[in-house]
Amino acid sequence: MTSNKKANREQVPNDAVFSKIRAEVLPKIRPSETERVKLEAVKAELLEAICKTAEKFHEDDIIPISVGSAERSTWLSGNHDIDLFVSYPEGVSREEMETRSRRLLMEVAKTGDSWEDRHSEHPYIHMTKSGFEVDLVPCFRVKSASDIKSAVDRTPFHCCFVKERISGKEDDVLLLKQFMKSTGVYGSEVRNGGFSGYLTELLVIWYGSFENVLQNAACWRFGQTIDIVGHQTLSHEDPLVVIDPTDPKRNVAAALSLTRFAQFINVAQRYMQSPNVDFFIKKEYAPLSVSEFKEIMKCRGTEWVGLVFDAPKKADDTLYPQLFRLENSLGEILAANDFAVMNTHSFAENKCLILFELMSKTLPPLQKRVGPPVWAADNAKSFYDKYKNAEETFSLKIKNEFLVAEIVRKYQTAESLIADKILKEAALGRHVRAAVSDGYEIIGLDEICEIKSPAFWKWMAEKLTKQI
Amino acid sequence: MTSNKKANREQVPNDAVFSKIRAEVLPKIRPSETERVKLEAVKAELLEAICKTAEKFHEDDIIPISVGSAERSTWLSGNHDIDLFVSYPEGVSREEMETRSRRLLMEVAKTGDSWEDRHSEHPYIHMTKSGFEVDLVPCFRVKSASDIKSAVDRTPFHCCFVKERISGKEDDVLLLKQFMKSTGVYGSEVRNGGFSGYLTELLVIWYGSFENVLQNAACWRFGQTIDIVGHQTLSHEDPLVVIDPTDPKRNVAAALSLTRFAQFINVAQRYMQSPNVDFFIKKEYAPLSVSEFKEIMKCRGTEWVGLVFDAPKKADDTLYPQLFRLENSLGEILAANDFAVMNTHSFAENKCLILFELMSKTLPPLQKRVGPPVWAADNAKSFYDKYKNAEETFSLKIKNEFLVAEIVRKYQTAESLIADKILKEAALGRHVRAAVSDGYEIIGLDEICEIKSPAFWKWMAEKLTKQI
Numbered sequence: 061m062t063s064n065k066k067a068n069r070e071q072v073p074n075d076a077v078f079s080k081i082r083a084e085v086l087p088k089i090r091p092s093e094t095e096r097v098k099l100e101a102v103k104a105e106l107l108e109a110i111c112k113t114a115e116k117f118h119e120d121d122i123i124p125i126s127v128g129s130a131e132r133s134t135w136l137s138g139n140h141d142i143d144l145f146v147s148y149p150e151g152v153s154r155e156e157m158e159t160r161s162r163r164l165l166m167e168v169a170k171t172g173d174s175w176e177d178r179h180s181e182h183p184y185i186h187m188t189k190s191g192f193e194v195d196l197v198p199c200f201r202v203k204s205a206s207d208i209k210s211a212v213d214r215t216p217f218h219c220c221f222v223k224e225r226i227s228g229k230e231d232d233v234l235l236l237k238q239f240m241k242s243t244g245v246y247g248s249e250v251r252n253g254g255f256s257g258y259l260t261e262l263l264v265i266w267y268g269s270f271e272n273v274l275q276n277a278a279c280w281r282f283g284q285t286i287d288i289v290g291h292q293t294l295s296h297e298d299p300l301v302v303i304d305p306t307d308p309k310r311n312v313a314a315a316l317s318l319t320r321f322a323q324f325i326n327v328a329q330r331y332m333q334s335p336n337v338d339f340f341i342k343k344e345y346a347p348l349s350v351s352e353f354k355e356i357m358k359c360r361g362t363e364w365v366g367l368v369f370d371a372p373k374k375a376d377d378t379l380y381p382q383l384f385r386l387e388n389s390l391g392e393i394l395a396a397n398d399f400a401v402m403n404t405h406s407f408a409e410n411k412c413l414i415l416f417e418l419m420s421k422t423l424p425p426l427q428k429r430v431g432p433p434v435w436a437a438d439n440a441k442s443f444y445d446k447y448k449n450a451e452e453t454f455s456l457k458i459k460n461e462f463l464v465a466e467i468v469r470k471y472q473t474a475e476s477l478i479a480d481k482i483l484k485e486a487a488l489g490r491h492v493r494a495a496v497s498d499g500y501e502i503i504g505l506d507e508i509c510e511i512k513s514p515a516f517w518k519w520m521a522e523k524l525t526k527q528i
Numbered sequence: 529m530t531s532n533k534k535a536n537r538e539q540v541p542n543d544a545v546f547s548k549i550r551a552e553v554l555p556k557i558r559p560s561e562t563e564r565v566k567l568e569a570v571k572a573e574l575l576e577a578i579c580k581t582a583e584k585f586h587e588d589d590i591i592p593i594s595v596g597s598a599e600r601s602t603w604l605s606g607n608h609d610i611d612l613f614v615s616y617p618e619g620v621s622r623e624e625m626e627t628r629s630r631r632l633l634m635e636v637a638k639t640g641d642s643w644e645d646r647h648s649e650h651p652y653i654h655m656t657k658s659g660f661e662v663d664l665v666p667c668f669r670v671k672s673a674s675d676i677k678s679a680v681d682r683t684p685f686h687c688c689f690v691k692e693r694i695s696g697k698e699d700d701v702l703l704l705k706q707f708m709k710s711t712g713v714y715g716s717e718v719r720n721g722g723f724s725g726y727l728t729e730l731l732v733i734w735y736g737s738f739e740n741v742l743q744n745a746a747c748w749r750f751g752q753t754i755d756i757v758g759h760q761t762l763s764h765e766d767p768l769v770v771i772d773p774t775d776p777k778r779n780v781a782a783a784l785s786l787t788r789f790a791q792f793i794n795v796a797q798r799y800m801q802s803p804n805v806d807f808f809i810k811k812e813y814a815p816l817s818v819s820e821f822k823e824i825m826k827c828r829g830t831e832w833v834g835l836v837f838d839a840p841k842k843a844d845d846t847l848y849p850q851l852f853r854l855e856n857s858l859g860e861i862l863a864a865n866d867f868a869v870m871n872t873h874s875f876a877e878n879k880c881l882i883l884f885e886l887m888s889k890t891l892p893p894l895q896k897r898v899g900p901p902v903w904a905a906d907n908a909k910s911f912y913d914k915y916k917n918a919e920e921t922f923s924l925k926i927k928n929e930f931l932v933a934e935i936v937r938k939y940q941t942a943e944s945l946i947a948d949k950i951l952k953e954a955a956l957g958r959h960v961r962a963a964v965s966d967g968y969e970i971i972g973l974d975e976i977c978e979i980k981s982p983a984f985w986k987w988m989a990e991k992l993t994k995q996i
Contacts (some may be wrong), residue, residue: 282929313809319928322929326902326908326931329902329909356922359893360893360895417894419891423770425827425829426829426885428870434747440797448995454993458790460786460790461750461789461790466870528924528925
């Protein structure tokens with residue numbers, strides 16, 4: 061783990077190049093006055109609706125709070141998210157809170173254009189109103205963020221901590237968010253594993269400016285630790301450790317994947333070496349046409365095996381961990397059975413698709429099985445007895461200290477292997493197991509070519525051709 | 529390293545089964561009286577020829593010595609080897625010894641049916657006489673085996689040590705030698721890497737009987753150490769360590785390969801579990817016919833690549849280490865370039881042939897190159913600059929902490945890889961390098977099928993179908 065030291069916390073590069081870039085980028089990403097006014101209006105309207113509804117239900121113990129980037133002027137132009145929390149006294153039971161908040165928030169939601177019930181750790185309501193995406197979230201009004209009753213109880217503390225310190229650095233947060241978005245490392249949902257908004261704000265608070273965040277990130281290594289208020293109590297085995305200033309036990313960057321962490325380091329290195337506005341422009345991938353895809357696959361020369369099943373109706377943060385687990389587990393099973401796995405991917409819309417790109421979908425019948433060392437006498441005997449003169453045995457020899465049998469391979473195609481192992485040995489989360497048990501298909505290049513979803517072909521374009 | 533302890537040195541299994549096997553096997557492997565008489569006659573004749581020739585040249589300082597199994601009655605029936613050493617005083621220079629011994633021994637050799645000059649560490653003469661294979665070897669008459677001037681000077685000491693202790697156990701040596709021969713672990717030439725005659729004799733001296741050698745060997749592990757006279761002065765990192773009773777620094781089993789060591793342990797375990805005369809009968813492999821070979825290859829489904837070049841005119845003990853080095857080195861190069869290597873083999877007659885059995889001789893164009901971790905910033909930059917937008921690049925991404933490029937594979941066939949690397953990167957010993965530089969061919973299944981040598985097809989049968 062590296063130390064908490066900052067290379068140059070106060071040294072804000074005041075280089076003309078950086079200033080020029082800021083001047084060019086900021087007007088495009090800073091919300092316009094019109095956007096601000098509109099957001100404030102919708103926010104006010106909703107807060108009022110909450111208060112009125114609470115009054116109607118005689119719930120005078122609740123307090124509505126606006127949290128999130130909308131509250132701290134760190135939202136990117138074009139982003140229309142509003143997060144409104146409704147806090148209940150700590151003494152209220154979880155059950156009572158859920159019942160009461162449901163009644164309250166559904167009433168509020170009806171004032172919107174559409175709404176739906178959602179679940180993460182606990183229920184909340186997502187609504188749209190005048191073009192804004194609004195989350196209405198009930199929480200407990202706890203005394204400290206280290207003493208929460210539900211995961212969301214921390215958010216008001218986060219909001220408060222940032223609000224008190226971010227003033228004057230809002231533009232740096234906007235630059236960092238846009239930079240992270242365009243380079244693919246922003247977004248802490250499980251599917252992405254990137255940086256959260258709160259994390260970007262803490263980095264700007266700590267390092268002082270967008271450029272200083274990047275200058276320091278370029279030198280980060282695994283275990284980089286930042287403890288703004290100096291109150292860390294636990295050690296964390298994560299790529300980046302940013303101790304929550306509102307909770308000494310928590311790593312704000314716990315959900316950041318090693319890949320996204322490394323990606324940010326790399327892009328920070330490249331930006332500091334040749335700063336350029338292009339880093340702030342997200343590369344859009346045009347959906348591949350089937351003929352483009354076929355052409356690419358001809359060049360790659362690899363083969364695809366895909367597993368398809370109906371997508372469980374679950375939020376991405378519930379579904380994707382299960383998909384990734386299955387993807388990894390099947391990838392390991394394929395590799396353990398001698399298939400050379402080049403890439404694995406997971407995609408979900410109405411169907412889930414787990415894709416394996418292999419050097420070859422078929423293997424020759426000859427398989428080498430390395431057995432125990434001769435000095436594990438009992439195991440050696442079992443291995444010998446199993447393969448000696450067995451019908452599937454080509455040869456039985458000793459190589460170095462091990463017994464080695466050459467036998468007829470059981471799974472000569474990736475399809476037969478997956479079909480045999482999927483329900484017996486693969487790692488299946490609850491919802492994915494149910495979906496796979498209901499039925500699945502194993503597909504190849506031809507069936508992939510029949511997929512119509514433009515989102516799939518856009519995703520595929522990125523997977524096959526992305527260059528950081 | 530395991531200790532010097534013997535499990536049951538004195539406990540000779542007196543089991544009826546063992547006795548029955550001895551009674552059945554020994555008459556077949558013990559030299560007949562006729563054989564003995566004939567060997568003694570040839571030996572005497574040669575010793576006399578040496579003495580007479582020495583007299584003729586006025587060399588009264590030499591002493592002829594009979595060494596080897598012929599001298600200690602531990603030779604197997606049908607074996608017609610005679611080893612005669614001619615010792616020179618220690619004070620004689622190496623040069624003088626070589627000149628004098630050459631004159632002397634060539635005169636003696638002419639009394640035989642045929643003869644040739646041979647080289648190992650120093651020159652000696654091999655001759656045939658009345659059906660016997662005779663080695664005439666000059667050596668120095670040193671005071672002790674730990675103070676030798678040439679490697680062969682030890683042999684008379686070995687012979688002396690064994691002769692004094694083997695009396696009454698000759699049959700056990702014969703059984704052990706025959707057992708080792710038939711199970712493929714006998715023969716200390718580099719090509720084989722098995723047990724030497726001297727080593728088998730020491731094992732019998734130490735453990736007391738054939739059966740006790742096996743009973744103990746069944747429990748051996750890597751590093752098993754035997755120090756008969758308890759005078760070990762160096763530690764050895766070998767599978768089996770048998771300290772030379774005539775030289776405290778030397779491991780008699782230094783040339784024993786891990787594979788042969790393990791093979792002996794395994795076969796000892798199996799013999800002790802189900803003793804059987806079949807263990808004393810060497811399985812002979814009938815040469816494969818081309819159609820049998822093709823049928824086997826159809827079942828295996830693998831592909832062959834072979835490297836052929838003229839065999840350097842060198843003794844096996846010089847040639848094979850170089851062949852094995854090249855075999856290993858090319859195997860590693862193939863594996864490092866994603867070829868799945870199932871087996872590698874080396875064969876030499878008038879041509880050398882190094883064979884690689886691969887899952888496939890061809891690979892898809894897509895190659896994954898894993899680069900440096902992002903925090904090795906300079907290396908990461910070089911890797912990035914090399915592959916970013918390069919013509920051969922499919923994609924450039926970060927996976928975990930590493931930069932990863934998907935590129936067009938340079939070597940899509942094993943043949944092109946070997947042809948490009950053989951002289952540039954492969955490990956080539958002196959004689960093999962010269963031979964390969966003079967020209968080589970890279971062959972496949974069709975060319976292998978054109979090989980006419982019965983020895984090759986016998987060897988191939990064993991390689992493809994052997995079951996221990």
